[in-house]
Amino acid sequence: MSTTEAPAPAPAPSTSRQPGRAERIARRVTEANLAVVTVLAVVLGLFVGAILIVVTTGQSFGGVGRAYGALFAGSIFSPSAVGHAISTGHGWSAAFTPLSETFVAATPLIFAGLGVAVGFSTGVFNIGGQGQVIAGAICATYVGFGVDLPVWIHLPLVVAAGAAGGAVAGFIPGLLKARTGAHEVIVTIMLNYVFLYLLSYLLVTAPLQQPGQSNSISRTVPQSGRLPHLFSGGLRVNGGFLLALAAVAGVWWLMQRSTLGFRFRVIGSNPLAGRAAGMDAKMATILVLTLSGALVGLAGMSTLAGTDFFLSTGYGGANGFNAITVALLGRNKPQGVLLGALLFGALTAGGRYMQAHTGVPFDLTAVIQAVIVFFVATPALVQEIFRLRSAPGEKKILLFTKGWAG
Amino acid sequence: MRLELAGVTKRFGSLVANDHVDLTVEAGEIHCLLGENGAGKSTLMNVLFGLQRADEGEIRVDGAPVRFADPGDAIAHGIGMVHQHFMLVPVFTAADNVVLGFEPTRSGGFLDREKAREDIRRLSSEFGLEVDPDAVVEDLPVGLQQRVEILKALHRDANLLILDEPTAVLTPQETESLFAIMRGLKETGRSILFITHKLKEVLAVADRITVMRLGRVVGTTTPAGSGEHVLASMMVGRDVELVVHKDDAQPGSPVLQLEGLTVTDERGVTVIDAVDLEVRAGEIVALAGVQGNGQTELAEALLGLTQPSSGRILLDGKDITRATPREALRAGIAYIPEDRQAEGLVLDMSIADNLVLDVHDRPPFAHRGARDLTAVRESGEHKLQEFDIRARSAEVPVGTLSGGNQQKVVVARELSRPVRLLVASQPTRGLDVGSIEYVHRRIVEERDKGVAVLLVSSELDEILALGDRVAVMYRGAIVGVVPPTTGRDRIGLMMAGAGVPA
Numbered sequence A: 001m002s003t004t005e006a007p008a009p010a011p012a013p014s015t016s017r018q019p020g021r022a023e024r025i026a027r028r029v030t031e032a033n034l035a036v037v038t039v040l041a042v043v044l045g046l047f048v049g050a051i052l053i054v055v056t057t058g059q060s061f062g063g064v065g066r067a068y069g070a071l072f073a074g075s076i077f078s079p080s081a082v083g084h085a086i087s088t089g090h091g092w093s094a095a096f097t098p099l100s101e102t103f104v105a106a107t108p109l110i111f112a113g114l115g116v117a118v119g120f121s122t123g124v125f126n127i128g129g130q131g132q133v134i135a136g137a138i139c140a141t142y143v144g145f146g147v148d149l150p151v152w153i154h155l156p157l158v159v160a161a162g163a164a165g166g167a168v169a170g171f172i173p174g175l176l177k178a179r180t181g182a183h184e185v186i187v188t189i190m191l192n193y194v195f196l197y198l199l200s201y202l203l204v205t206a207p208l209q210q211p212g213q214s215n216s217i218s219r220t221v222p223q224s225g226r227l228p229h230l231f232s233g234g235l236r237v238n239g240g241f242l243l244a245l246a247a248v249a250g251v252w253w254l255m256q257r258s259t260l261g262f263r264f265r266v267i268g269s270n271p272l273a274g275r276a277a278g279m280d281a282k283m284a285t286i287l288v289l290t291l292s293g294a295l296v297g298l299a300g301m302s303t304l305a306g307t308d309f310f311l312s313t314g315y316g317g318a319n320g321f322n323a324i325t326v327a328l329l330g331r332n333k334p335q336g337v338l339l340g341a342l343l344f345g346a347l348t349a350g351g352r353y354m355q356a357h358t359g360v361p362f363d364l365t366a367v368i369q370a371v372i373v374f375f376v377a378t379p380a381l382v383q384e385i386f387r388l389r390s391a392p393g394e395k396k397i398l399l400f401t402k403g404w405a406g
Numbered sequence B: 001m002r003l004e005l006a007g008v009t010k011r012f013g014s015l016v017a018n019d020h021v022d023l024t025v026e027a028g029e030i031h032c033l034l035g036e037n038g039a040g041k042s043t044l045m046n047v048l049f050g051l052q053r054a055d056e057g058e059i060r061v062d063g064a065p066v067r068f069a070d071p072g073d074a075i076a077h078g079i080g081m082v083h084q085h086f087m088l089v090p091v092f093t094a095a096d097n098v099v100l101g102f103e104p105t106r107s108g109g110f111l112d113r114e115k116a117r118e119d120i121r122r123l124s125s126e127f128g129l130e131v132d133p134d135a136v137v138e139d140l141p142v143g144l145q146q147r148v149e150i151l152k153a154l155h156r157d158a159n160l161l162i163l164d165e166p167t168a169v170l171t172p173q174e175t176e177s178l179f180a181i182m183r184g185l186k187e188t189g190r191s192i193l194f195i196t197h198k199l200k201e202v203l204a205v206a207d208r209i210t211v212m213r214l215g216r217v218v219g220t221t222t223p224a225g226s227g228e229h230v231l232a233s234m235m236v237g238r239d240v241e242l243v244v245h246k247d248d249a250q251p252g253s254p255v256l257q258l259e260g261l262t263v264t265d266e267r268g269v270t271v272i273d274a275v276d277l278e279v280r281a282g283e284i285v286a287l288a289g290v291q292g293n294g295q296t297e298l299a300e301a302l303l304g305l306t307q308p309s310s311g312r313i314l315l316d317g318k319d320i321t322r323a324t325p326r327e328a329l330r331a332g333i334a335y336i337p338e339d340r341q342a343e344g345l346v347l348d349m350s351i352a353d354n355l356v357l358d359v360h361d362r363p364p365f366a367h368r369g370a371r372d373l374t375a376v377r378e379s380g381e382h383k384l385q386e387f388d389i390r391a392r393s394a395e396v397p398v399g400t401l402s403g404g405n406q407q408k409v410v411v412a413r414e415l416s417r418p419v420r421l422l423v424a425s426q427p428t429r430g431l432d433v434g435s436i437e438y439v440h441r442r443i444v445e446e447r448d449k450g451v452a453v454l455l456v457s458s459e460l461d462e463i464l465a466l467g468d469r470v471a472v473m474y475r476g477a478i479v480g481v482v483p484p485t486t487g488r489d490r491i492g493l494m495m496a497g498a499g500v501p502a
């Protein structure tokens, strides 16, 4: 929601006083617009994390500094590694490893976050991320090891299979909602279990199970079905990240510029008005859940064909759930989802490094994530803590004004 | 209580919605606030009720300055408000809604439902506001929902009641009983601030009248010191034609034909009963009737929003009985829904987007699935001018417009594409006299272009002014089609179920 004023001639007769420029900027900052609230939520998250570190590990605030230093070094860059690379001319890949790891962790969250966000802005709550990630990954794996083709045709097929798997998993609740009115929250949650156990079953039966294995592990996707690394030298960031960026642009275009996206938004906001204007709300529900599922399915594909190459029990499910958080954090906007996913990716990559180097448990990052989401979901609280003023025209900042019932 | 507003100013960005407004309401007075759409009436009331904070100025209650940070403060000072768009919880009972926020509790913090019911019965009988405390609000007709709103305010001991366009959604009978209630409240020494666009009502019920224009007070008068014409020109700043000028209709071939149309709702009740009706090109058929006699359902059935259980709908001879809303629109029907916020608008989207809701996927607004936002914006700005919609630009969310300007957006959209049949449900609800004049003229122009018009209105004045033929509905059936020259009383009787005059 923009707070900029168009200079159009107002019907009101006079403007007695225009605020000065400096005053306007100061006001912009203190006005509780959504970006400010989000940044402050991150600050609060880190603050709560710091308290937890002190309380649980008995370290001083110096320990907090070391832990957060490690969090930064593991996710953005480590000054010593960069310094080393500059002075010796070697070790550039080590210098870029933290960023690469952040992008790798963010990739599935971008896809899945986009999927969930597209649903939310159409008034559809897709809680089936776990199942759709798994469905996408299963299909991608089948196509990955099942056919023997040159890379330029094999890889696109793997990607398409991932999207198709998720799309089917999204289409089912969409169809059920449109035809019978079954609530998508219930159906998608139930489908999570269906796909979870389907995967468990497939992993111990041919042809998915790795031959000669008694463990629940799938066959491996060969080189021709894998997303290529973007750089040489062992950095894991791969083509999946570029695809995810393309998906951000694509979803932005769809929602902001296409007629279909316009219908999605109208129906998400006021289905009755949409219907009276000739829009088919049921069709939109089916389409949007299918699309949402396809994007989430790509998340499963991106980890499988990007870094893991084989399936195991419960594969990638966490990304399906974190996607909901990322969408919330990004306020259902593609750009927001991208930033939210990068933040969570950084916390994940940095958290592992922090655990390895300072002994502060990785789980701390989950707490930080939870606190951030808590404060993003309750902007009024953040506003109160930091004494921000409401932006003009907004009585309160509300996120999901739509209830779950309906 | 005596209420004074002194120099109250409220700005939205560069727009001054209230410009140094002075207003005094005496104890035991019915004070009418009159003004064009967007004049700033609702904004002033929101400031008074603590929903919005004034940028300048002072509010005084019984001489003492007060500051309202939120409605809670206003309520504590004895101010109650019934909003232009109701604020009830639809799935709660009347009793629950009335006590909401001020619930009587038993020991242990449990809700005391019995006490709540009793409170309502007591208030109901005290002020003659009959409402079943156990009725679920969404099942109640608007007139009763409004009573629940008034009861809510009285339950909180309101000494000053703000009524923002309470009569816009009421039938004449409901309006009469509202006036009786208002007079009763006045007898008890309570004051009422009453907003309406209907000049007859102002003259009937007001003690004093304050007129606003462009955010300023332009004058205060009394019913005795003015008449409809005086008030209208004070409001709009020019002379207003209060009667519609139109030539006799030149009806052409039938455009809409209904043959035994029957609709049953989900509960199995027949809401439209074997209706036969014909609307020809170039004529306005006005559908009269007390609200809730099937007019709404008829309009919805025409548009394919509900499926008829039997009978046929023909448009230009083509059977569209089973058409979807999209097919009905494409076949050439335009539809102004009776509830603009529920069915007409997407409040958080821009005016420009709302103006193309039904044609968003067609040239020039879209090409091969991609929207042309420049075309949308330009057409929006153009419509703003053409229909005199008061807004900063076509890019602002439609929800920030005043009620009447929201209505103009709906009207502008529906009159923007060539159609065969215009179905207009309460097209001037909430509009000021100047805008009503304009919309009426546009509807007559559509007729003269050869469009068939089906006008649904609960305003008998509007029916008689616009209709070339008047069809009267009662309990889902058409009891007769008569010329508009038939007397008011006769049509009134038909609306109550009496047959066609011999």
Ligand SMILES: Nc1ncnc2c1ncn2[C@@H]1O[C@H](COP(=O)(O)OP(=O)(O)OP(=O)(O)O)[C@@H](O)[C@H]1O
Pocket (backbone or CB within 6 Å): A011, A392, A393, A394, B012, B015, B017, B035, B036, B037, B038, B039, B040, B041, B042, B043, B044, B084, B390, B391, B400, B401, B402, B403, B404, B405, B430
């Ligand atoms: N929240 C808001 N943000 C921006 N502008 C607003 C907001 N609320 C009202 N306005 C503007 O303030 C002006 C006055 O609106 P208001 O609702 O008070 O008019 P009104 O006199 O009640 O009109 P109506 O008779 O149509 O209901 C309008 O131009 C409207 O667009």
Ligand SMILES: [Mg+2]
Pocket (backbone or CB within 6 Å): B041, B042, B043, B084, B164, B402, B403, B404
């Ligand atoms: Mg108003």
